[in-house]
Amino acid sequence: MTRLLHALKLEIVEKNDSGCPVSFMLQGKMEHVAQICNVWKVDDNWWRRPTVRDYFKLQMESGLLCVIYHECLEDTWYLERVFD
């Protein structure tokens, strides 16, 4: 099962030199990335309201498997999906 979330904004995200997430705060708890399972990029709608996002599918040390994305133009991070 997968839960699609209504793009929950992540307030604190730590990144490495390559811009990949290392950890983020979720529900008051710091989650640390164990493994980046996949990375993909979306860059579209440039003629209206541009969307530039870097997606990361992450395996967290806590066992959580989730998808977060970086809204590049705003430099903000969102949790989009959590896998049970």
Added chain:
Amino acid sequence: MTSNSSPTYVELHCHTNFSLLDGASSAESLLERAKALGMDALAITDHNGFYGIVRFWKAALDLNIKPVFGVEMDTDEGFHLLLLARNMEGYANLCRLISRSHLKNSKGKASLDFATLSECAPGLFCLSGCRKGEIAANLLAGRREDALRATEKYYRLFGDYFRIELQNHFLPDDAWLCDELADIASRAGVNCVATNNVHYATPDKRQLQDVLVCIKHQVKLDESSHLRYANSEYYLKPAAEMGSIFARHPEAVANTVDIARDCNVYLDLSRYSLPGFDVPEGETPYSYLCKLSWLGAEKKYKEITPAVRKQLDHELGVIDRTGLAEYFLIVWDIMRFAKNRGIPAQGRGSAANSIVAYVLDITKVDPIRHNLLFERFLNEERVGMPDIDVDFSTTHREEVIQYVYSKYGQEYTAMVCTIITFRARSAVRDVGKALGFPLEVLDRMAKSLFTRSAGKIDEEIAKMEDRMFAMEGSGETVSNVQSLPWRQLFDLCAQIHRFPRHLGIHVGGMLITASPLIEVAPIENATAPGRVVVQFDKDDVEDLGLIKIDLLGLRTLSVVHDTLSLVKENRGITLDLDNLALDDPAVFDVLCEADTIGVFQVESRAQGQTLPKMRPRKFEDIIVEIAIIRPGPLQGNMVHPYLRRRRGLEKVEYLHPKLEPALGETMGVILFQEQVIRVAMAVAGFTPGEADMFRRAMGHHRSATEMQKIKSLFLSRSVENGVEEGIALQIFDQLASFAAFGFCKSHAAAFAKTAYDTAYLKVYFTPEFYAAILNNQPMGFYPVEVVVNDAKRHGVEILPVDANRSRAQCSIEGQKVRLGFSYVDGIGEAALQELERERENGPYLSLDDFYRRITVSRDALENLIMVGAFDSFGKSRRALLWRLGELQSFGGRSALPFDCVYNGITLPELSATECISAEYSIIGFSPAHQLLDIYEESLQGKGIVRSIDLERMLDGAEVCVVGFAVCRQAPPTAKGHVFLTLEDQYDLINVIVRPDVYGRYRYLVRMEPVLIVRGRLQRDGKVTSILARQFQSPIPQKALPEPYANKSMVELSHQWR
């Protein structure tokens, strides 16, 4: 290859903008990017074609990058497959498989079958392709076994020359797909190769790529997510980045370099250039050419003078040493065919510099008499092949082309293509549509643009009034163009400028090759049934060392042909224009008076203004007249000095005495390309070959650095030759401004002969000449109504279409021209023949009789009635229309004659305005009236001066004129001035609009078909113009007759030149 320690990488999957609407960077910009990234090689792999490979090859050589030639093919099964040529065998196989893939489909489509691929596999590398490749697509669809089978299939065919392609554009499943592909490769024992499926050089071109895809699929951006790539990762990436992306498959990156190293194709195809020419036994092509040339010389020259002998010997020697004897024989043979068939034909361009071409009847201008320069056409130092361009009567050109096909075979002959590129109007329409702009706004904007450059649209829009392109009721105004969508539109239009859009067929370029064409160049279907076109354009063909022959259609030659036929039919005279004396005073009188409508090359507004100042009195003057109204002399500020010197108003001077022999014939002014060569030889001491290369170098757009090199060479050689540097610099500047747009004297001379012939026909065979022009529309500078009014001014009555007198084409009745049925809209080709044939059974007695005997549509019958074709039956046009309705309702074609119960009704005649309106709608003019007749009453009392009265008025007088705008020009050389030609019932009127006045009346000047102009009369010798001060529309547009009502000016398309 590079020996850096970081990963080395060569991009092997790269689309240029010659993937036709699926590639957003030119070959040049991709190669520049590759150079910047330190890539030693780069592949070009456009979709289903080699359209861009020659440009790519040239640019790659310039940048010292190794070009790899390939193609991404669509397969019959709908997959993609990437193929790269390893060697010339592979190149020929790619040409063959591309050709076959196109020829079995309709125009613009291609698909490769496995049988063809199998046959053409030698010499190729095969890469498995993108996500649409057979292996990747099967994996993505979950068909792993099929993927494995496909891998084995290609491996069996290509062995070690097959590679599985890995691509990662950061799509959600890309990493997975790469792993799967690598796994399959490993199982099958196949190597992998990393590529990036490049569609643009840098990420910033992604927007343009999206727009191109939308244009290709005719959708808006909002509707195109399924067609476009989801991100901007399809650019040319550096080796380090590719190394990082493919960190799990480093060998795939390294393999790119090995493949590039193993691909070695050099595109010199000159050995395939000529098909050979059968000569009589015991002759070689050269000996036969010599024989024909000397025989021809004996016919052309009553006496072979030492000058003729010397020139012929010299040219034959050069032709022998350059191996071009067969080329001359091929063209000679084509001309012989045309002559035997009575098809008017003559060589044009630089070939007319050659005495061999003249004595072989390829050209009609004697190079000895006209002091022409052979080296402009051919010299031994010249790089590249010379061109022989031949004009044929347009109506007969197809016969000639078919002859060439039959002589050399369909497999060895094809027309070269022309690449249709985006210009201002097409860019606005296509880009705007993709961005979602309303079509009406785009249409209005496109039509109102002056510039042809898509890069200058914003500049021009900034000068426009709101109403020029604002959509009614949309609220769009000029201020809105600063908003984001408009800025995006202008920016994307600028980026798309000169991008290839689609392929067309060149107007005349024919390629004939020694090897079967499909091994030399890919061919594909053209629009015309049965016609194929080469995927290379004329420049490509020249760069490849192939030879093309331009077989062009010239409508004026059709006019000449038709005039001669009508003269023979009407007067029983057979004219031989080849032997005209070229010194008839009456012909020169017509030219001096600028009475030249219909006369080839000297009928335009600008020519009309210059002729009375030039006052040509000999054939050489016509050559100058044709060459002088060109951008070169205009831009080089040569025209006025020449005219002043000719009229004795300015002293003839030379910057240096060495110039006198070269420029003496044109009074010290450079007017011809040949003079650039002669000046370079005289001043800088160049050899003829060097001088021609110098001319060619200056003629192309060069970078500042290259221009500086050319300049330094010219200056240093001039100084060595004893010319002072300051003077040499002035001479160089004159040559530089002229060279880009100058005219070749031999070309002008060839055209001058046709100009003389047409002027001669106009003077002595006036009705036949006008009838021939009317039978060959559209042609020439003016719309047909201007030609008709000119005929009337010359006393030639134009008779309306008549059911019992007209023929299919316009014909002669005494000294009058009878319009042909072909001028009536809606009559098909078959009916045209039937109309005349049926009349052999007896004249048509009435509309009823005509209706029963001839099968044409009701629309065509109505049109015939409305242009007066049945007036001779004595009934009004309205009554005939009524009767037609009755016939259709109650009669039928096979029914017996009947009387109708409504016969007693008396219908009013059509008004004059209604008649004129109908005639303009149906045939484009009125045989008996002029458009302004409609407004005569409403214009009374406005102080309007008739065109014929202007001549009697004083220079500087304030005048008011009215006319139908027949021509509007804004030449780039005129610094913002606009030139109008109006026509009233009596003659043409020249109007000059200064930039400030144009700014005030832009809308009227551009859009109104009929204009009242107030301004000052200007007289320069015999030329009268009105310097406009104010414009006014005489009537509301809705009062205009169809087809002019409610149409913008630009829709009256003939008017802007």
